[in-house]
Amino acid sequence: MFNCNWKNIKIHELNKLDGHCGRVNQVCFSPDGKSLASCSDDNSIILWNVKTGKIKSRIKVKEEVSQVCFSHNRSTLAFSSGNFVYLWNLKTGKQKAKLDGHSREVNSICYSPDGTTLASGSSDCSIRLWDVKTGQQKAKLDGHSNTVYSICYSPDGTTLASGSEDKSIRLWDVKTGQQKAKLDGHSNTVYSICYSHNGNTLASGR
Missing domain, CATH: 2.40.10.480 (Thrombin, subunit H)
Known part of the structure; x- marks a missing residue:
């Protein structure tokens, strides 16, 4: 960050949560x-x-x-x-x-905005969409060539973004299960992705 002036920054710890070992x-x-x-x-x-x-x-x-x-x-x-x-x-x-349904570890899960579907991304390179009410698989999204580490729904629920060890981000049409776009640019694994609140921007991190 450039040309930033930090003044009187204080962080107050509210609670320390001890319980996990x-x-x-x-x-x-x-x-x-x-x-x-x-x-x-x-x-x-x-x-x-x-x-x-x-x-x-x-x-x-x-x-x-x-x-x-x-x-x-x-x-x-x-x-x-x-x-x-x-x-x-x-x-x-x-x-x-x-x-x-997955054959390897599940690395990311995300509810759809309307709460009816749960998406999961896995080390088996696939993304699966599940009907929350019935527990049944609705769709299997194939396209990544390596571990899927992150998934995120767009705010309107029509698109699912996924980030992978194959260095790509892919955008999926939730209704059809088809890939809409493949975003290349990262030189290493994409571990995190996040939509802006208006859905116009997608941020990614590695």
Whole structure:
């Protein structure tokens, strides 16, 4: 950053959340901002009360948990562990569905803006779209030649962007499952992608 003047910058720690005994892989706020979910290599997800910093509940699974994401209506928590994606009912505290289709680790998950579909990207080079209500696979998006590390819906829900170890970003038509564009330019793995709020711009990082 150039020509920036930094004055009186202070960061106040609100809470220190202690609970995991392994590396924390991702954190995610609930849509209402009252809860925070964290997933870890200790084979668990912890739900935290944001205001108090206290643990609300803990979900234990058999393998390391790499991704976690709240549904838009706050009723379901999606998370990935190994080759699978799980849907967890937050009201009952029980598993709703196990999404089985990927042949290797799931690295990224993302709800569609309307909350009806969950997308997952994997080391098996594929992206899959799942019907949240039934738990059934709706589509399989093939095109990447290496691990898919990041996926992100456009704000209007019509396009899914994906970033991969094949150094490309691809844009997919969600309705047809067809690739709309391939964006080349990175010299290494694309680990992160994000749409702007108006959907006109896509940012990527490696």
